[in-house]
Amino acid sequence: MVGLGGGVFIIPTLALFLDVPIHSAIAASLLAVIATSTTAAAAYVRDDLTNLRLGMTLETTTVTGAVIGGLVGTALSKTVLSAVFGGVMIAVSVYMAVRQRNAKLPPVTDEDLGLLGASYHDRSLGETVRYRVRRLPAGMAASFVAGNVSGLLGVGGGFLKVPVMVLAMSIPVRAAVSTSSFMIGVTACAGALVYFARGLVDPVITVPVVLGVTLGAYLGSKLAMRVKSSVLTIILAIVLFAFSVQMILSAAGIDLR
Amino acid sequence: MTRLNITISRVLVVGLLAAVAFMLAGAVLTAARPGLTAIHETSVADIPRALAHLEPSGFFDLGLLLLLATPVARVIALLFGFARERKWLLSSFSLIVLVALAFSAYLGLRV
Numbered sequence: 001m002v003g004l005g006g007g008v009f010i011i012p013t014l015a016l017f018l019d020v021p022i023h024s025a026i027a028a029s030l031l032a033v034i035a036t037s038t039t040a041a042a043a044y045v046r047d048d049l050t051n052l053r054l055g056m057t058l059e060t061t062t063v064t065g066a067v068i069g070g071l072v073g074t075a076l077s078k079t080v081l082s083a084v085f086g087g088v089m090i091a092v093s094v095y096m097a098v099r100q101r102n103a104k105l106p107p108v109t110d111e112d113l114g115l116l117g118a119s120y121h122d123r124s125l126g127e128t129v130r131y132r133v134r135r136l137p138a139g140m141a142a143s144f145v146a147g148n149v150s151g152l153l154g155v156g157g158g159f160l161k162v163p164v165m166v167l168a169m170s171i172p173v174r175a176a177v178s179t180s181s182f183m184i185g186v187t188a189c190a191g192a193l194v195y196f197a198r199g200l201v202d203p204v205i206t207v208p209v210v211l212g213v214t215l216g217a218y219l220g221s222k223l224a225m226r227v228k229s230s231v232l233t234i235i236l237a238i239v240l241f242a243f244s245v246q247m248i249l250s251a252a253g254i255d256l257r
Numbered sequence: 258m259t260r261l262n263i264t265i266s267r268v269l270v271v272g273l274l275a276a277v278a279f280m281l282a283g284a285v286l287t288a289a290r291p292g293l294t295a296i297h298e299t300s301v302a303d304i305p306r307a308l309a310h311l312e313p314s315g316f317f318d319l320g321l322l323l324l325l326a327t328p329v330a331r332v333i334a335l336l337f338g339f340a341r342e343r344k345w346l347l348s349s350f351s352l353i354v355l356v357a358l359a360f361s362a363y364l365g366l367r368v
Contacts, residue, residue, distance in 0.1 A: 031324060035273065038327050042269040045262050052261065053347055056335055060350045063357040067364070186354060189328040193362040196325055203317035207280045210324065214277060 028206040030192035035210045036217035037185030043222070044178035051175055055182045057136070058143040062157065062183060065147025066190040090241060131172055139169045143183075150187045158184050261338040268334045272327030276320045283316030329358055 044050045142164035146157030158180045165176035195201055290313075304322070307315025336351035 031321060034324055034328060035276075038269050038273045038324075042266050042273065045269065046266040048259075048262055050262075052265065052335065053344070056339070056347055056350050056354070059332075060353045060357075063354050063361075067357055067361045185328040186332060186358070189325060190358055190361045192325055193358065194364055196321070197362055201321060203283075203314060203321065206321060207283065207317050210321070211277065211280060211284075214273070 024200065024202045024205055027192065027195035027201045028209045030188045030195060031201065031206050032209045032213045033188035034185050034192060035214045037181050037183075037188065039214050039217035040181040040220065041178070041185060043218075044181060049174060049178040050182045051171075051179045052182070054171075055179045058139055058161070058179075059183055059186050061140045062143040062147035062150075062161075062187050063190050065144040066150045066157075066187050067147075069148035069150060069191075090245070094237070094241070131170060131175065135168050135170075139164055142168070147187050147190075150184075150191060157187055261335075261342070264334055264338060265331055268331045269327060272323060272330055276324035276327065279316045279320030279323060283313040283320060286311060286316060287313040329355070332358070 041050065045052070142160060146160040146164075149160065150157040161180045161183065162173075162176050165171040165179065166173050169176075171179070192201075304315050304318050308319065332351055332355050336348055336355065339345075339348035339351060
């Protein structure tokens with residue numbers, strides 16, 4: 001519903017509470033991320049909220065990042081990574097929640113939206129929103145990092161992509177959420193292919209998880225269409241904040257169980 | 258709404274529904290045959306045999322494989338969709354993503 005795949009919730013739940021081996025948990029999570037992404041994206045794409053051109057452009061770096069992330073996965077300490085990203089995410093979530101007040105972008109009246117700009121109809125506002133894409137290189141770089149994290153930790157990377165698209169690239173939150181949903185399926189697929197080929201996907205764990213998240217994602221995407229953008233931004237900020245606190249705690253060795 | 262949007266949405270829906278249908282079929286078969294535990298088929302080549310014997314693991318594996326194939330299919334659909342619209346840059350981006358995905362599968366198989 002907020003453009004995240006749900007991997008950030010699935011891995012800790014499986015690994016901490018159900019004692020599933022970390023490799024199986026990551027594999028199950030990646031498959032679940034594909035399922036949520038596909039479910040949500042199908043609805044968003046049909047309603048023309050997703051920026052297909054932008055998604056495909058950013059996917060070039062994010063998938064490359066995911067493959068490299070999988071390769072260097074063991075080279076980096078997960079503790080260091082968790083701590084750094086936890087810190088960054090707290091800053092981003094606070095910033096998004098605060099900035100939310102004056103987040104209204106100046107309306108783009110310009111006929112030329114550039115190669116990647118687009119417009120969509122916002123049902124909750126009852127008007128058509130048009131936007132141009134700014135700072136594409138920053139977005140490409142962030143997508144690379146998001147892909148890297150995805151390959152490394154088995155998450156979709158949506159928690160990085162959405163803030164960057166909204167804050168740096170001037171993309172309206174609704175378009176950012178749906179474009180992120182669309183992209184993370186492919187990002188997770190890059191990682192999941194490795195796990196599947198190695199026979200690390202355990203159907204007994206993965207199938208129930210996938211079926212569950214598919215239903216959840218379907219309901220979430222229905223709901224997101226009806227909620228106002230401002231509410232969506234606040235929910236996003238809260239989710240990011242909770243996630244970053246959890247990451248820092250686990251990096252510090254504190255187990256919430 | 259453009260034609261490409263409809264195509265992409267359809268690819269996603271069909272892939273997902275097919276994957277879910279096979280997984281549910283596997284679940285029903287497991288429930289219908291108590292005492293049978295689903296064992297992961299390590300080889301894709303085993304899937305047809307497992308399906309023919311109505312083994313749940315075959316259905317689970319095929320469902321998961323279809324789920325994995327869905328994002329790949331929509332990258333391919335975009336590759337041709339952008340080419341049809343003569344957006345060659347975007348079409349070549351799709352090709353890059355496709356090659357990266359193939360490389361990732363190759364890496365997984367090699368180790």
